[in-house]
Amino acid sequence: MKTIIEPFRIKTTEPIKIISRKERIKALKRARNNVFLLDAEDCCIDLLTDSGTGAMSTKQWAAMMLGDESYAGSKSWKKFERTVQNITGIKHIFPTHQGRAAEGILASTQIKKGDVIPNNSHFDTTRANIEFVGGIAVNLLCKEGTDTGDISPFKGNMDPEKLEQCIAEHGREKIPFAMLTVTNNTGGGQPVSMENIKTVKSILNTHHIPLVIDACRFAENAYFIRQREKGYENRPLIDIAKEMFSHADAATMSCKKDGLANIGGFLICNDDTWAESFRNLLIIREGFPTYGGLAGRDLEAIAVGLMEALEYDYQVYRQATVRYMTRKLEEMGVPIVRPAGGHAAFLDAKKMLPHIPALQYPGIGVVNALYIEGGIRGVELGSVMFGGFDADGNEAASPLELVRLAFPRRVYTQSHFDYLIEVIKEVWQNKADIPGYKITYQTRFLRHFTCHFETV
Numbered sequence: 001m002k003t004i005i006e007p008f009r010i011k012t013t014e015p016i017k018i019i020s021r022k023e024r025i026k027a028l029k030r031a032r033n034n035v036f037l038l039d040a041e042d043c044c045i046d047l048l049t050d051s052g053t054g055a056m057s058t059k060q061w062a063a064m065m066l067g068d069e070s071y072a073g074s075k076s077w078k079k080f081e082r083t084v085q086n087i088t089g090i091k092h093i094f095p096t097h098q099g100r101a102a103e104g105i106l107a108s109t110q111i112k113k114g115d116v117i118p119n120n121s122h123f124d125t126t127r128a129n130i131e132f133v134g135g136i137a138v139n140l141l142c143k144e145g146t147d148t149g150d151i152s153p154f155k156g157n158m159d160p161e162k163l164e165q166c167i168a169e170h171g172r173e174k175i176p177f178a179m180l181t182v183t184n185n186t187g188g189g190q191p192v193s194m195e196n197i198k199t200v201k202s203i204l205n206t207h208h209i210p211l212v213i214d215a216c217r218f219a220e221n222a223y224f225i226r227q228r229e230k231g232y233e234n235r236p237l238i239d240i241a242k243e244m245f246s247h248a249d250a251a252t253m254s255c256k257k258d259g260l261a262n263i264g265g266f267l268i269c270n271d272d273t274w275a276e277s278f279r280n281l282l283i284i285r286e287g288f289p290t291y292g293g294l295a296g297r298d299l300e301a302i303a304v305g306l307m308e309a310l311e312y313d314y315q316v317y318r319q320a321t322v323r324y325m326t327r328k329l330e331e332m333g334v335p336i337v338r339p340a341g342g343h344a345a346f347l348d349a350k351k352m353l354p355h356i357p358a359l360q361y362p363g364i365g366v367v368n369a370l371y372i373e374g375g376i377r378g379v380e381l382g383s384v385m386f387g388g389f390d391a392d393g394n395e396a397a398s399p400l401e402l403v404r405l406a407f408p409r410r411v412y413t414q415s416h417f418d419y420l421i422e423v424i425k426e427v428w429q430n431k432a433d434i435p436g437y438k439i440t441y442q443t444r445f446l447r448h449f450t451c452h453f454e455t456v
């Protein structure tokens with residue numbers, strides 16, 4: 001088989017600056033050893049997130065010029081509504097400025113204090129929105145999903161038995177809806193099978209509980225179904241997406257992911273009563289229901305982007321990039337999470353740096369070494385982000401110490417990835433020299449964004 005090439009050529013370029021190793025050490029010191037506090041221009045390959053960081057196509061830029069900025073009922077809104085309806089088959093469509101705005105409106109209108117919301121794994125903003133209104137967010141991930149060495153094809157699935165138990169325990173009056181996140185971001189971008197979506201839906205149906213899909217990476221999930229699930233081998237991705245949404249009563253979406261746009265989101269549902277409550281809150285929080293916090297040109301870019309994310313060649317190339325990376329890392333013996341997820345590679349920092357105890361943050365050690373050696377910005381998903389304090393104020397470690405390298409869409413070429421692999425190789429070879437860290441300043445919530453570190 002020949003090399004899978006990027007299915008695009010480059011028309012506009014954005015320069016990246018490679019500063020010297022010495023300058024990087026200085027920049028990291030200025031940022032108090034926390035890569036969130038670095039200037040983006042000092043990161044030559046920025047893999048902090050795949051959210052809103054993608055490159056738009058010529059068709060998207062052209063569509064932006066057609067942006068109709070009318071306050072109500074614009075042409076751009078009609079195009080957006082038609083596209084989302086075409087992909088999802090869902091009746092009521094509400095644009096929002098981001099995914100979390102959609103979650104906020106859903107949570108505020110449908111959740112009462114003490115209600116329980118099951119999900120395969122809640123994304124952090126979803127959990128925060130549920131807990132903010134007094135709800136309880138529970139994760140019902142399947143067993144395979146919790147094992148970083150397991151290579152099952154659908155590690156993002158919900159465990160149907162746990163769902164039955166959850167409903168039996170709390171009763172359906174306490175569960176206004178359940179969610180499925182496709183792909184499972186928190187669980188490493190692992191996909192959910194069509195069979196699992198159907199099973200979950202049928203359990204919920206017998207209890208009259210609606211299913212809400214967190215659809216941020218719906219197109220990547222559709223691609224995995226086509227690749228890995230029997231009966232979907234030759235199906236167009238849009239058909240698979242339609243089938244996924246045919247089991248949903250509602251969905252939330254961040255168009256910064258598979259909308260291939262830099263901003264935007266939506267909230268959609270079939271139920272007229274839900275729609276009425278969404279509309280009322282949308283007007284207060286986001287804007288008139290035909291623009292919902294977005295410019296007409298954003299609606300245009302998203303309408304085109306959603307369809308481009310469903311192009312088979314695009315997904316083949318995207319997943320080939322992830323696989324290329326992870327195969328090279330496996331060949332070098334670098335410990336990673338397997339199989340690779342849809343939008344990122346995960347390094348296992350605990351296994352990489354066994355000489356660093358969890359509370360000296362091996363993940364930060366790897367993240368900072370990647371920056372110093374190559375100007376690469378990744379993110380720690382370990383004891384800094386997820387570790388907490390127990391009742392006595394003692395710091396507890398997270399079970400996993402991972403480093404996520406998230407892949408922006410259509411932004412970096414194969415030579416960027418070759419460079420990335422070289423940098424990881426260097427870090428891996430010099431791992432014994434990587435220091436542990438301690439925190440010298442932190443906030444009470446979401447400390448990873450702003451805390452300061454010093455080496456131990």
Ligand SMILES: *Cc1c(COP(=O)(O)O)cnc(C)c1O
Binds near residue numbers: 051126185216
């Ligand atoms: C990004 C994301 C969200 C939130 O979307 P924003 O646009 O960042 O507000 C919700 N769920 C999942 C699974 C996500 O990846």
